[in-house]
Amino acid sequence: MIDTFIRHSEHQGAMSFKVEVIEKISALITAAFGLVAALAWNGAIQELFKLIFGDQSTLAAMLVYAIAVTIIAVIATIWIGRAAAKAKDEGKPAAK
Template identity: 55%
Template structure:
């Protein structure tokens, strides 16, 4: 029974962390939109959307590459040392 309780607690912690990540992403979304609107006036709406899309794509790519490498390193060392990886 304690294994189930531990798994539920881990799952809830993951869900809460994901929810905060989503809230932070939405906040950054609004901040980037406001910054782009500051530099591109209403007549350049299409240009602003493309700039926004490029910025978000670059951030997503950097985040993906940043998260990929440390996990590989951590997993390799954890296996070598017999440490469980979460």
């Protein structure tokens, strides 16, 4: 009986470890794709700034770029968070 319990516990531990490894790899791959997308957007936004403001590589121009991108990122993060919360609430059963 104890042997059965130990084998079951070892099996559960191995499955739990396997699931945890898969979840971590999934998170890392997702983060990697996010970084690639961020770098692509960074290049596109830099070119847009060059088109609008000219080829300025001064500290002031870089600060304006960094501030603008930060503001856009904050607004997008808030917007996406609200959309995710709304979708999550829509998936819940109605309270009686």
